[in-house]
Amino acid sequence: MLQIERQNQLLQWLHQKRFLQTLEVAKYFNVSQMTVWRDVKLLEDHGLVKRVHGGIALPEWELGSEVSNQNLLINEPPTYTFPQSLQDPRNIALGKYVANEIIQTGDDLILEGGSTVAAVISYLEAKNVTLITKGLNTITLARVYTTVQTVLCCGGVLNQPNAIFIGPQAENFFMRTGQIGHSSVLLG
Numbered sequence: 001m002l003q004i005e006r007q008n009q010l011l012q013w014l015h016q017k018r019f020l021q022t023l024e025v026a027k028y029f030n031v032s033q034m035t036v037w038r039d040v041k042l043l044e045d046h047g048l049v050k051r052v053h054g055g056i057a058l059p060e061w062e063l064g065s066e067v068s069n070q071n072l073l074i075n076e077p078p079t080y081t082f083p084q085s086l087q088d089p090r091n092i093a094l095g096k097y098v099a100n101e102i103i104q105t106g107d108d109l110i111l112e113g114g115s116t117v118a119a120v121i122s123y124l125e126a127k128n129v130t131l132i133t134k135g136l137n138t139i140t141l142a143r144v145y146t147t148v149q150t151v152l153c154c155g156g157v158l159n160q161p162n163a164i165f166i167g168p169q170a171e172n173f174f175m176r177t178g179q180i181g182h183s184s185v186l187l188g
Contacts, residue, residue, distance in 0.1 A: 001029065004168045007039050011048060011157055011167065014058060021055040048157055048167050088115075095119030103129065109148070111138050113164035121145055134170050136163040 006029055013028075014020055022040070026033045040056050043049045049056045098120045103109060105126045111117045113135025121131070121138065124147040131148040133139060136158065142148040156170035 003039065004172050006031070007043060007168045010039060011043065014049060014056060019052070019055055019057045025056075042168065046167050047159070091116050091119040095121075096123045099123035099125065105129075108132060111135065113138055113162065121147055124148065134165045134174075136165070 009029075010020075010025060013025075022033050022036045025036045029036070040049060040051055043056075044051055047059055050059045094116060095118075098117075100123065103120070103124060103126045106128045107126060108130045109120070110132045111120070113133065115137065118135065118138045118141050121141040122145045124145075127149070129148050130150040130152065131138070131142050132152045133142075134154045134156070139151060139153055142151050154165050154170040154173035156165035156167040156173075158164075159166045
């Protein structure tokens with residue numbers, strides 16, 4: 001099993017149990033405890049887990065989001081609101097400029113998760129544009145405005161406060177993406 005596959009499975013398992021002992025992780029994956037600690041160290045560096053005595057747990061921001069989600073009313077459907085910064089006149093001006101002056105037909109557009117670069121999406125007129133992103137707001141905007149023909153997302157663990165996908169799966173996606181097509185425009 002590849003390290004990244006093991007780390008992704010470890011994250012899924014941790015989200016189910018909320019705490020794992022390193023010994024049980026080592027036995028489950030049939031690896032040494034040192035291998036587990038190396039995996040945990042990488043995941044901790046990305047803010048996906050925290051090391052605790054004898055094992056690993058979810059970081060506080062993960063636990064906090066689960067507690068707040070429990071307070072939602074059952075009969076009230078969740079709503080999605082875009083960040084206010086998308087309506088900032090500076091972001092709108094930048095979005096229009098980049099969409100009209102830089103992006104061309106057939107471009108691969110690599111956008112971070114920020115609202116400044118996401119403002120480009122609603123003003124795109126170029127055809128056959130491929131959007132590559134790790135941002136949840138960016139994906140949602142592409143769906144709402146339908147100005148992008150193809151959307152590629154890295155996946156991974158959703159960092160809810162920042163609305164971006166993070167972790168080994170996201171990193172691996174972007175390392176493998178490399179040369180996508182005709183020309184790539186990176187906005188971050």
